[in-house]
Amino acid sequence: MVYQINESDRSKIIHIDMDDTICNYSALYQHDLQFYPECQYPQSREGFFLELEPIANAINSVKHLQSLGHKIYFLTAPSYKNAHCYSEKRLWIEKFFGLEICKNLIIAENKSLVIGDYLIDDHTEGRGQNNFIGKLIHFGSEQFPNWIEITNFFNALECPTLNIIK
Numbered sequence: 001m002v003y004q005i006n007e008s009d010r011s012k013i014i015h016i017d018m019d020d021t022i023c024n025y026s027a028l029y030q031h032d033l034q035f036y037p038e039c040q041y042p043q044s045r046e047g048f049f050l051e052l053e054p055i056a057n058a059i060n061s062v063k064h065l066q067s068l069g070h071k072i073y074f075l076t077a078p079s080y081k082n083a084h085c086y087s088e089k090r091l092w093i094e095k096f097f098g099l100e101i102c103k104n105l106i107i108a109e110n111k112s113l114v115i116g117d118y119l120i121d122d123h124t125e126g127r128g129q130n131n132f133i134g135k136l137i138h139f140g141s142e143q144f145p146n147w148i149e150i151t152n153f154f155n156a157l158e159c160p161t162l163n164i165i166k
């Protein structure tokens with residue numbers, strides 16, 4: 001007997017953190033500290049969040065997860081003292097993923113308030129990650145050191161449920 005799972009059953013809600021998960025926050029932070037030592041808080045510089053480089057393979061991997069039918073949301077905590085952070089995060093998403101998905105940008109200090117199947121984040125606590133209802137995928141951990149492994153994880157989810165032969 002062959003069981004087939006339809007598209008809606010396979011589709012998951014995946015929340016993806018931004019800083020140091022898809023955007024290389026630390027690299028620009030360290031760069032600014034070195035080259036603009038007079039600026040104690042690099043993230044307070046206008047343009048900082050827009051200039052972040054993508055993490056290796058993040059853009060293509062996220063697009064791949066979209067192509068598998070998953071619902072992608074960007075769930076990021078704000079640098080709340082820097083008002084430009086809010087609009088620059090939105091512009092960054094548009095720059096790499098297009099306008100449409102900007103509807104799925106969620107800026108929240110407490111990520112446990114948001115419902116979903118998965119949260120991909122470089123931190124396991126501090127912004128409610130430890131109370132997130134769903135599976136936390138710890139980006140940068142031994143199990144998920146990079147976006148290749150995260151992509152492999154979601155690809156593997158596809159296979160066993162597609163055709164269960166008894």
Ligand SMILES: [Mg+2]
Binds near residue numbers: 018020021121122
């Ligand atoms: Mg982060």
